[in-house]
Amino acid sequence: MTSKVSASSVTPNRQRRRLTVTIKGALRELSIQLSLLNHQVGGNLALKDVDLDCLELIGRHGPLSPSALARRAGLHPATMTGILDRLERGGWIARERDPADRRAVVVRSLRDRAGEVIHLYAGMNRSMDQLCAGYSATELELIAGFLDRTTQAGREATEKLGTR
DSSP, X not given: OOOOOOHHHHHHHHHHHHHHHHHHHHHXXXXXXXXXXXXXXXXXXXXXXXXXXXXXXXXXXXXXXXXXXXXXXXXXXXXXXXXXXXXXXXXXXXXXXXXTEEEEEEEEEOGGGHHHHHHHHHHHHHHHHHHHHTSOHHHHHHHHHHHHHXXXXXXXXXXXXXXX
């Protein structure tokens, strides 16, 4: 004997799955669009995509040792050396002795060129300000929490793939 499931009990689950698929698709599209934006910004600054990524990591989390930066970026230390050489030649970063351990080196971003980066992202920042203005503080808290948890999930997935 088969039991019938009422349409009302299936619809919420089906709707939830569809919404989840829609969100995942939107996140993939967002990732693509942000990659394209970053590629354009990097091109305007004569930086490779990976150089721009590393510059952003240094700006957000620095000063960092080259090995810590390589781990955060998921890159081999030898690859990181070439990236840091290019960023240093371009006047984006400085390598300095670590004040905590004079034998070690840390990398910090230089403020001299930060305005160039800010200028190139100004249009996106204005658009984001306008977009966020349409949401209540409660909605913005929900969105911020979702994005934080999504970022953490991405970080964990990246680390897991890096240990393979």
